[in-house]
Amino acid sequence: MSIEADKEILLRLGGSTRVAELLGFKDKQRVQNWMTRGIPAKVKLQYPHLFLNQNIQSSKASAA
Numbered sequence: 001m002s003i004e005a006d007k008e009i010l011l012r013l014g015g016s017t018r019v020a021e022l023l024g025f026k027d028k029q030r031v032q033n034w035m036t037r038g039i040p041a042k043v044k045l046q047y048p049h050l051f052l053n054q055n056i057q058s059s060k061a062s063a064a
Contacts, residue, residue: 003038009051010035023047 013019016035020028023043034040044051 003036006039006051007035009039013050019050022050 010016010019010031013022016032017028020026020031023031025031039051
C-alpha cells in the first residue's frame with residue numbers, strides 16, 4: 001500500500017484529528033504525520049478494522 005492510499009484512508013475516516021480520536025491518541029500530530037509518511041504497519045495490524053478494511057480501500061479503486 002502506498003502513502004497516497006494511506007492518506008486516502010485517513011481522509012475517508014474523517015481526517016487525522018478524527019482518526020486520532022478514534023484511536024485514543026492525545027497527540028494528534030502523530031496521526032497528521034501519517035499523511036506524509038504513511039500509516040505504520042504496526043498500527044495497521046493493531047487496528048485492522050480501520051486500516052485494512054476492504055470497504056474503505058475498494059471505494060478508491062472503484063473511483064479510479
